Amino acid sequence: MSFETATMSGAVISSNTRLAEEFLARFTNGEICLHPTDTIPGLTFDPHHTSSIDLLMKIKGRESTKSFIGLVAHQEFAEKNWLPLPDGWQDALKKLWPGPLSVIWRASGNAPKSMVTTDGMIALRCPLLSESDSWFNEVLVKLIGVPLPTSSVNRSGETAADNWVAAVEWCDLAGGIYVPPVKLEHKESYKTQASSLIRIADDGNWELLRAGPVTQTKIKEAFRRDQSE
Numbered sequence: 001m002s003f004e005t006a007t008m009s010g011a012v013i014s015s016n017t018r019l020a021e022e023f024l025a026r027f028t029n030g031e032i033c034l035h036p037t038d039t040i041p042g043l044t045f046d047p048h049h050t051s052s053i054d055l056l057m058k059i060k061g062r063e064s065t066k067s068f069i070g071l072v073a074h075q076e077f078a079e080k081n082w083l084p085l086p087d088g089w090q091d092a093l094k095k096l097w098p099g100p101l102s103v104i105w106r107a108s109g110n111a112p113k114s115m116v117t118t119d120g121m122i123a124l125r126c127p128l129l130s131e132s133d134s135w136f137n138e139v140l141v142k143l144i145g146v147p148l149p150t151s152s153v154n155r156s157g158e159t160a161a162d163n164w165v166a167a168v169e170w171c172d173l174a175g176g177i178y179v180p181p182v183k184l185e186h187k188e189s190y191k192t193q194a195s196s197l198i199r200i201a202d203d204g205n206w207e208l209l210r211a212g213p214v215t216q217t218k219i220k221e222a223f224r225r226d227q228s229e
Contacts, residue, residue, distance in 0.1 A: 019180060020138035026178040027139075027148075032056050033178045034153065034171050036136050037071065038127040039100045039195050039213070040160055041167035042150035043177065047112035059174050062156045068115050069102045069123040069195070070147025073140035078103075078124040080145045081111040086204035088223055095222040098128035101214040104199040115149055122147070125195060132182075152194070162192040 027033050030049045035042055043060070045052035047068075057064055072078045075097055079085070083106040085093075093103070107115075107122040116122050124147055129137050140148060152160035153167040161167040164182070171177040196212030198219065206223075208216055 016135035016138055019135040019182070020142065023136075023139050023178070023180055024142060030055075031178045032059060032176065034167055034180065035139075035148070035150070036129070036133040036164065036182070037100075037150065037195075038098075038129055039193060040162050041153050041164055043153055043171075044148050044150050047114045047147070047149050050114075053114055055176070056151065059176065060151065060154070060156050062151070065118075067117045067121075067123060068149035068151055069125060069197075070112075070115055070149055071140060072124055072126050072145070072147050073137060073143075075126055077140075077145040077147070078126060081108055081122060081124060081147055082106060083108050086200060086202065088204060089200060092219075092223045096214060096219065097126040099126075099214060100128070100193075100195040100212055101125055101219070102195045102197045102210075104197070104209070110145070112146065112149075115147060121199070123197065135180075135182075160194070 023033060023035070027044065027046050030046060030052045032052065032055055033044050035044050043056060045056050047053070047070075053064075056062065070081070072081070075090075075093055078093075079090070085105060089105075102123050102125040104121050104123045107117075107120055111122045153170050154160040161170050168179055171179050193212055194210065196208070196214040196219075197210035198206045198208055200206050206219070208219075
C-alpha cells in the first residue's frame, strides 16, 4: 500500500516513490541491492557498472560466464531489448505476462552488453508484483526499458533464500548489500519457487529449460491459441 508524506515545500510524495528513488540511487551508485519479485527475492546491480558485476561475482562466488535474467516493467520494454520475436510469440506473451515466466531470445543492440550471452541471447521477464511491492514496479518503470539483472540470494551452488526474511539475513551476513527498508509482512508476497525458463528457437519452437510456476501446458495453450486466431 502506498502512503503519502508532505515535504517542506508542501509537495506530496508517496512512500513508494521515496523507496524507489532510494533504491535507484543505490543501484546507480554501483551498489548490490536486494529486491522483491513475484517469485523468490533476488540480488541486482547496475548492468553498466563493471565494478558492480565484479562485486556480485565475489559476494556470490559466481562464475562470470553465467548469464542473468533481466526484469522489465512492460512487455514493450522487453521487446526493445530483443530482436523481433518469431510469429505468434508477441501475442502469446501478452497472455503469459506479467508472470513468473522468463524467456530467452535474441538480444537487440539496445540490450546491456553485460547481460547478453556469448551466442547473442538475453533472458527477460515481466514480473507480476503484489500491491505491497508496487514501489519496485516504480523502479522498473523509471529504468525506462533497461532490464534490471537479477540473481538468486545465495552463494553459488547453495540453496537460494526463498523468502524475504531469509534473504535479509543472508545479506546482513554477506555485508555490503543494500536492503530496502520494507516491512517484514511483505514476505507473504513471495513465492518459494524460481520462475519457469524457456528458450525460443529461430523457427518459433521453444524449449523448457527450467520448470516453475508457469507450466508447459499453459505455455502451449497460449501459443496454440495465437496460431489458430
